[in-house]
Amino acid sequence: MREIYVYSGPTKSGKTTHLMQWAASQKNLDGIFQPVIDGKRFLYHISSRTLRSLEIDDNENSITIGNYKFSIDSFKWAGDLILKAVNDELAWLIIDEIGPLELEGKGLEPVISKVLEIRKNYKFRIIFVVREKLLDQFLAHYQLESSYQKFEVA
Numbered sequence: 001m002r003e004i005y006v007y008s009g010p011t012k013s014g015k016t017t018h019l020m021q022w023a024a025s026q027k028n029l030d031g032i033f034q035p036v037i038d039g040k041r042f043l044y045h046i047s048s049r050t051l052r053s054l055e056i057d058d059n060e061n062s063i064t065i066g067n068y069k070f071s072i073d074s075f076k077w078a079g080d081l082i083l084k085a086v087n088d089e090l091a092w093l094i095i096d097e098i099g100p101l102e103l104e105g106k107g108l109e110p111v112i113s114k115v116l117e118i119r120k121n122y123k124f125r126i127i128f129v130v131r132e133k134l135l136d137q138f139l140a141h142y143q144l145e146s147s148y149q150k151f152e153v154a
Helices: 015-024 072-085 111-121 132-141
Strands: 004-009 029-033 040-045 050-053 062-065 068-071 092-098 125-131
Touching (some): 004 015, 004 132, 015 092, 015 125, 029 072, 040 072, 050 072, 068 072, 072 092, 072 111, 092 111, 111 125
Parallel strands (some): 004 125, 029 092, 092 125
Antiparallel strands (some): 040 050
């Protein structure tokens, strides 16, 4: 079984920023970050350095959670990139961020489950970014309680 790491912390504690800084000094990694820029959440594809809006204002083709509306098309775009990345010779695959949508089977699901299912066929290590308050729920949902390591950004 390949290594699974979880990078966790409180909401708005700088998890994505710190992990992006760490990733900038690494080689052979890919995945998705979800930075907040000017108060809006975006998706950032690491290898292509492509930024795409995730948080949208209209209701067309969106998922609503709380006061936020997220683009279904952007989630699909990110999921396709993640699944494409697993076929590359990676050292690390980063998936930022697992939240309430994924635990409800939306957002980056079913891609997360697919990556976990096929990971035994690949050599990369996975870093999942998870909000601290959702960590136990995330671990139980994906049955990872005994098969993960805490990731620390140095």
